Amino acid sequence: MPQPHAAIDLNRLKSLLAGVNRFGFNRRTGGYDRLGFSDADMACRDWFEQQMRSDGLTVWRDGAANIFGRFGLDSGPAILIGSHLDTVANGGAFDGALGVCVALECVRRLKETGFSPATAIEVIATSEEEGRFGGMLGSQAITGQLSADWLEAAVDAGGTRLVDAMADQGLEPQQLPAGARDPGSVMAFLELHIEQGPVLEAKKIAVGIATTISGVCYLEMTLAGTANHSGTTPMSLRADAFAGLAELATRIPEIIRIAGGAESRITIGHVALTPNQPHTIPGKAVFSVILRDTSEATLQALRSEFEQEAARVAQRHGLTLMHTQRSWLAPVSLDAGLADQLEHIADEMRLKTLRLPSGAGHDAQTMQAFCPSALIFVPSRHGISHAPEEYSDWADIERGANLMLNLLMELAREKSR
Amino acid sequence: MPQPHAAIDLNRLKSLLAGVNRFGFNRRTGGYDRLGFSDADMACRDWFEQQMRSDGLTVWRDGAANIFGRFGLDSGPAILIGSHLDTVANGGAFDGALGVCVALECVRRLKETGFSPATAIEVIATSEEEGRFGGMLGSQAITGQLSADWLEAAVDAGGTRLVDAMADQGLEPQQLPAGARDPGSVMAFLELHIEQGPVLEAKKIAVGIATTISGVCYLEMTLAGTANHSGTTPMSLRADAFAGLAELATRIPEIIRIAGGAESRITIGHVALTPNQPHTIPGKAVFSVILRDTSEATLQALRSEFEQEAARVAQRHGLTLMHTQRSWLAPVSLDAGLADQLEHIADEMRLKTLRLPSGAGHDAQTMQAFCPSALIFVPSRHGISHAPEEYSDWADIERGANLMLNLLMELAREKSR
Numbered sequence: 085m086p087q088p089h090a091a092i093d094l095n096r097l098k099s100l101l102a103g104v105n106r107f108g109f110n111r112r113t114g115g116y117d118r119l120g121f122s123d124a125d126m127a128c129r130d131w132f133e134q135q136m137r138s139d140g141l142t143v144w145r146d147g148a149a150n151i152f153g154r155f156g157l158d159s160g161p162a163i164l165i166g167s168h169l170d171t172v173a174n175g176g177a178f179d180g181a182l183g184v185c186v187a188l189e190c191v192r193r194l195k196e197t198g199f200s201p202a203t204a205i206e207v208i209a210t211s212e213e214e215g216r217f218g219g220m221l222g223s224q225a226i227t228g229q230l231s232a233d234w235l236e237a238a239v240d241a242g243g244t245r246l247v248d249a250m251a252d253q254g255l256e257p258q259q260l261p262a263g264a265r266d267p268g269s270v271m272a273f274l275e276l277h278i279e280q281g282p283v284l285e286a287k288k289i290a291v292g293i294a295t296t297i298s299g300v301c302y303l304e305m306t307l308a309g310t311a312n313h314s315g316t317t318p319m320s321l322r323a324d325a326f327a328g329l330a331e332l333a334t335r336i337p338e339i340i341r342i343a344g345g346a347e348s349r350i351t352i353g354h355v356a357l358t359p360n361q362p363h364t365i366p367g368k369a370v371f372s373v374i375l376r377d378t379s380e381a382t383l384q385a386l387r388s389e390f391e392q393e394a395a396r397v398a399q400r401h402g403l404t405l406m407h408t409q410r411s412w413l414a415p416v417s418l419d420a421g422l423a424d425q426l427e428h429i430a431d432e433m434r435l436k437t438l439r440l441p442s443g444a445g446h447d448a449q450t451m452q453a454f455c456p457s458a459l460i461f462v463p464s465r466h467g468i469s470h471a472p473e474e475y476s477d478w479a480d481i482e483r484g485a486n487l488m489l490n491l492l493m494e495l496a497r498e499k500s501r
Numbered sequence: 502m503p504q505p506h507a508a509i510d511l512n513r514l515k516s517l518l519a520g521v522n523r524f525g526f527n528r529r530t531g532g533y534d535r536l537g538f539s540d541a542d543m544a545c546r547d548w549f550e551q552q553m554r555s556d557g558l559t560v561w562r563d564g565a566a567n568i569f570g571r572f573g574l575d576s577g578p579a580i581l582i583g584s585h586l587d588t589v590a591n592g593g594a595f596d597g598a599l600g601v602c603v604a605l606e607c608v609r610r611l612k613e614t615g616f617s618p619a620t621a622i623e624v625i626a627t628s629e630e631e632g633r634f635g636g637m638l639g640s641q642a643i644t645g646q647l648s649a650d651w652l653e654a655a656v657d658a659g660g661t662r663l664v665d666a667m668a669d670q671g672l673e674p675q676q677l678p679a680g681a682r683d684p685g686s687v688m689a690f691l692e693l694h695i696e697q698g699p700v701l702e703a704k705k706i707a708v709g710i711a712t713t714i715s716g717v718c719y720l721e722m723t724l725a726g727t728a729n730h731s732g733t734t735p736m737s738l739r740a741d742a743f744a745g746l747a748e749l750a751t752r753i754p755e756i757i758r759i760a761g762g763a764e765s766r767i768t769i770g771h772v773a774l775t776p777n778q779p780h781t782i783p784g785k786a787v788f789s790v791i792l793r794d795t796s797e798a799t800l801q802a803l804r805s806e807f808e809q810e811a812a813r814v815a816q817r818h819g820l821t822l823m824h825t826q827r828s829w830l831a832p833v834s835l836d837a838g839l840a841d842q843l844e845h846i847a848d849e850m851r852l853k854t855l856r857l858p859s860g861a862g863h864d865a866q867t868m869q870a871f872c873p874s875a876l877i878f879v880p881s882r883h884g885i886s887h888a889p890e891e892y893s894d895w896a897d898i899e900r901g902a903n904l905m906l907n908l909l910m911e912l913a914r915e916k917s918r
Contacts, residue, residue, distance in 0.1 A: 173778050174775075241777070280733040281730070281732075281734060300732070302779060311591070314793070315717070319753075319767075321699065321884070330746070330749075331747075349731060353743075355774050355777065357770075359591045361590050361770050362791055363631065363768070364888070365770065366770060374780055376731070444730055464733075468729055470729060470731075
């Protein structure tokens with residue numbers, strides 16, 4: 085006989101998310117601009133920290149601007165629950181922010197019902213998850229996965245260095261490698277996130293349980309030719325960097341056919357031409373290549389095939405190819421025990437779930453290397469994310485959040501009174 | 502028996518060009534940034550105007566910032582000689598500026614030899630020839646080819662409106678259509694320019710005489726799809742604006758094969774993606790398409806074929822296509838009589854010349870609709886232009902400038918004393 089299950093306060097959750105989304109709203113597009121370490125991102129963090137203080141949590145911030153709000157025992161290991169507050173440029177209202185708000189709402193609910201956890205709970209709002217600087221900085225800082233070399237080299241697509249962006253916000257990136265959490269201090273990490281893809285919506289299932297998370301390889305490539313006059317230079321004598329890039333981009337389906345599979349994704353999202361003038365043949369094209377797959381071997385094969393094809397195209401067009409790997413996040417299998425536990429609770433709640441791989445990267449993949457981690461998905465309308473049209477149905481969100489709340493209660497266990 | 506011919510002072514010419522090129526020099530690249538109506542462009546104009554005043558010419562500036570320096574009779578028609586002072590972004594040291602300097606050097610030489618022209622000579626430095634705003638503004642203003650509607654609509658590739666760029670420099674674009682020269686006031690226009698292509702260098706001929714000038718059609722196109730997450734969106738479900746643009750760009754050789762010929766040029770020089778973020782599928786691509794040909798019918802066929810191919814590509818990729826014609830400059834045949842006269846003088850000077858079409862647009866093409874116009878080319882090293890590497894040999898320049906000087910003397914005729 086199923087027990088009655090705890091439930092969150094949906095209106096309070098909606099109101100909290102609306103509060104977060106007062107920061108970085110783009111009136112022109114209807115999207116949100118809270119890029120990692122931007123002013124809007126930092127202001128949002130200040131505000132969210134204040135909310136947690138008002139809730140009576142013990143609040144602190146680490147050197148990466150990750151925010152922690154602890155509920156329960158002051159010492160001993162904690163269950164971490166949350167997601168990220170930063171967005172991509174012109175991103176949506178739900179990506180990351182929803183998971184942070186669900187985490188705090190769960191704790192608010194536990195507090196008001198007088199639940200006293202045997203294991204402390206920490207609501208966390210990570211920083212720079214979206215990879216502005218090519219990594220997943222906040223969770224990498226928590227878990228000790230940052231190197232001083234990488235920090236020194238990291239730049240965003242506009243050429244701003246991570247160390248400069250952090251220094252502008254009064255942060256000291258050099259301190260990050262030393263600031264990792266003690267592995268013994270974290271028992272598990274739980275994250276709720278929008279799916280950002282079309283699967284749950286298509287199958288009409290309100291809640292997904294992520295199994296694996298695609299790895300991500302971020303290459304930055306440069307094709308260099310000769311900038312020249314668009315009128316005088318015969319077509320056959322050109323070394324047109326954009327013509328080379330265009331040909332390479334059209335080869336993506338074939339690269340996936342040769343080296344990839346159904347979960348492979350290749351995206352050229354950022355392109356900067358030089359001089360980028362209508363009347364001049366592009367002399368240089370700098371562009372990002374994001375490769376993703378759930379299998380590490382496949383991801384390696386995709387990278388190799390892409391690099392070889394880029395070299396072939398460069399040769400055909402008389403261009404010079406340079407490339408550098410900005411980051412590599414290996415595919416990750418999330419904790420199977422936690423996934424089973426989620427499925428079990430969902431069954432008790434008579435909630436239909438689907439286990440599915442994640443094409444997007446998430447803090448949970450970084451955390452899994454450090455502690456057992458679980459990731460709950462709620463459906464994304466039309467599968468759209470990283471865009472102002474991003475939306476998730478509140479009835480689905482409520483189901484996912486309730487599942488999270490009940491897992492959290494099982495893991496934290498009420499202290500015997 | 503050939504007469505001795507007049508000759509310019511090469512060192513004085515070099516020094517004058519070096520003076521012009523103190524404005525807009527880009528230390529980082531070695532190129533020049535004197536975009537039309539930029540601060541560097543306007544400062545350069547002020548300086549050049551001052552040089553002509555020091556030479557005792559009657560100097561004025563029209564509403565388009567074209568500069569005139571008149572030598573000889575105060576009234577009656579004049580022979581105009583010159584070129585433009587503006588550059589493309591990161592352009593070369595010779596494109597335009599050389600022709601302006603050669604014009605003033607010719608007049609300096611005539612003055613110091615006591616030559617008193619029966620027809621006045623005006624050295625001109627036109628404005629905005631490079632088409633930052635899609636036209637050839639300076640010479641179009643002189644010849645009455647500007648409409649109020651076009652002026653109102655013109656924007657540069659970065660979205661800055663022509664009317665704003667001019668207003669920032671204290672100019673009133675609304676006055677331009679009314680400020681055209683009286684056709685009876687101009688007898689001829691003479692221009693010396695670098696070839697900007699590889700033909701003269703390949704044939705080892707120091708001086709070219711342009712016959713026709715390619716027309717230029719400037720299309721601005723937008724492909725709009727759906728910005729979405731690069732990890733979660735399956736390849737088959739994407740509406741990737743950049744993937745569409747890339748396919749269209751690879752079709753250019755076929756478009757020329759179908760609709761064009763040996764003189765056809767198609768260039769995609771400016772690309773702006775939205776949001777232009779590595780981890781987001783591009784939702785929008787705005788790009789320039791520059792079509793050029795020496796035949797008006799061929800240029801029309803190229804435009805039609807390109808537009809049709811763009812529509813087909815948009816459909817295949819699930820994208821919306823928008824396009825607008827930013828400008829249309831028809832191909833032009835320059836004055837055959839002046840070309841014959843140039844060839845005759847060159848023969849007398851034992852100077853080998855080549856008649857050739859011009860792939861690049863020049864003020865001479867705009868002026869030809871208004872008065873007989875001639876265009877002398879000097880070779881460009883490796884055919885490179887619109888780039889810091891742009892260079893012309895000074896021995897070639899001297900030959901071309903001397904030819905210009907002797908044509909000018911024939912046309913202006915010394916007054917009987």
